[in-house]
Amino acid sequence: MHLHRYEKIWLSFGILSLILFLTIIGINAFGQNHTPAGGMMTIDPKKVDQTPPFDHPGVVKLDDNRYQVAIVGMAFGYKPSQIRVPAGKEIIFKVTSADVTHSFTIIHTKVNMMAVPGQINTKSYTFQKPGKYLILCNEYCGSGHQFMQTEIEVYQP
């Protein structure tokens, strides 16, 4: 198969940038632990309200530097409806759904996770600035999807 010289240059340049790009993503992900939201824990979607930590959704202080927030998505809102967390601390979000698939998306942050029934999603995030952040559902979940929202208040500890 004949390859034109310029085409060889073009393709080598492309393939090399591809390798470079994927290496950066890979090191970032597995070397520095920046993987997107995920998790392998499962839950019985019918028993969400009896299964810890979702039986008492809300904020729990794990230690001086870490807080856990358990959230249940359901048509068309979130439990708990009020969330307050400190700035500058690691916040571990745990999210599941009590019915259909939703999302838990905090605008202007990298917290953008799916709430899939039967699964528990996890994402760790540290808020730098105090303030109120809008949370909304960006996965279609039914006729009230556009009303599914809440707020998170980040305070200066």
Add this chain to the structure above:
Amino acid sequence: MIHKNERRLALSYINVAYFAFLIGTFCGLMQVFIRNNALKLPAWLDYYQILTVHGVLLALIFTTYFIFAFFITGVSKTLGDFGPKVRSVSWLGFYVMTIGTVMATVMIISGKASVLYTFYAPLKASGWYYVGLALFIIGTWIAGFAILGHYASWKRRNKGVLSPLFAFMTVSTIILWIIACLGVVATVVFQFIPWAFGWTETINVELSRTLFWYFGHPLVYFWLLPAYMAWYTVVPKIIGGKVFSDSLARLAFVLFILFSIPVGFHHQMVEPGIPAFWKFLQTCLTFMVIIPSLMTAFSMFATFETAGRQKGGKGLFGWFTKLPWKDIRFTSIFIAMVFFIPGGAGGIINASFQLDEVVHNTLWIVGHFHITVGTPVAMTFMGLTFWLVPYLTGRKFTNSLKKLAFIQIITWAIGMLLMSTSQHILGLMGAPRRTSYAGYNGKKTALEWFNGIVANHVTMAIGGSILFLSAMLLIYIVAMSMFVSPKALDREDQVEFPLAESDQSGTPRFLENWWIWIGISFALIFVAYTIPIMHMIEHAPPGSIGYKTW
């Protein structure tokens, strides 16, 4: 001129395609106005109902029907008339597809299936919606197998000869489609239908999502490859050149078969149930399609430059001005290609593991697929329509239609540019996709989505309105060249099917040994999917019952 049967067949497909296009783009118009709160739907009609119609009719029906019309015409032109068996199987495929389409559409319109074209479980539509979708896919298989049969009989009659490039590319695309559909057929037949009719109580949600996206990503290559076929085989003829390299073109298509399927996890980057390692592996496989894309870009511009220079274009860019800009068959496709540059770059961003968290399910994604499917693909199809319909009906493509075609293409480009730019920026600002208007209780963050100049739901609506006008113009052009324009009686009025010559002398035979490619493709799919799917089945949570939340 191809056989009358194939002309009738192709025209039937085109009619359904543009009927779907008409309704689908009308829904698009309503969507942009609802999202900026300028329009309220009557109580019996819901935003998500029209969004389902929009997604199904444009992304699935318009594209697929048009693609089959193009395949049938091109294959009949390059491999000869269909035999009686191929003929009847083709029609059977058309009818099965159409019955499925009608069933699914009726279910959506009657409000029993507002689950969008991705129909994520455990949203539960009427079982007949899923049956409709299944019939549609089965119909495409039947129609696809008819073409494969025609190809096989040509191969039998021409032992040891490489098939024409157009036929080769058609076969690659159909192979890709059949392998890709295995996922959606599996989830619809084994999961959704039994569950929707109440034969099983619950559904394994994560498995259904994974099987859907196993299909959902190659679906976009099923749209794109026919556009590439036009770029590789039709465009060179229009500009007065030849196919740049027959073997590279074939290699590119083979690479698309290999690297478009085992990549569905990149749509599931931010969901639980899939270990990060497997998401990352599929990210890497996703990036492999950049190689055939770069090859395609190179060939295109090489063809342009070669042809331009042959016509006397001098200097570094002199060839550029020698291209046939006054020929709408060329200009439409050229603009379509230009849109694919930001489209492809955006795709790299979406697939980049962590970057997806910023854009996942925001309007950015909507902007992205309107400048990939909605423009490069759809606009290439428009460019093909201008000559394909007159070619099939034997009518003239009159001068006034040619002028209208220019206006149509330019307005589509402007509308898309406005709409998709604002969608991209709105998405970066956090505006979600797939939502009816919501002020989010007047939250400052949400109000920002209405204040920018470009990043504004109003700008999006202006772009959408221009698009809709352009769509209506196109419908007019199609209707005129379908039914009204005068018959082309003189030879010079007759519209041709522009197919460029392709020099096969240097093309290695093994490129047409399908079993190698099918084998490697299955091996890659096996590597990318077996362990995660086994895990999803063995460690499944208790299944989900169905919900009708609309």
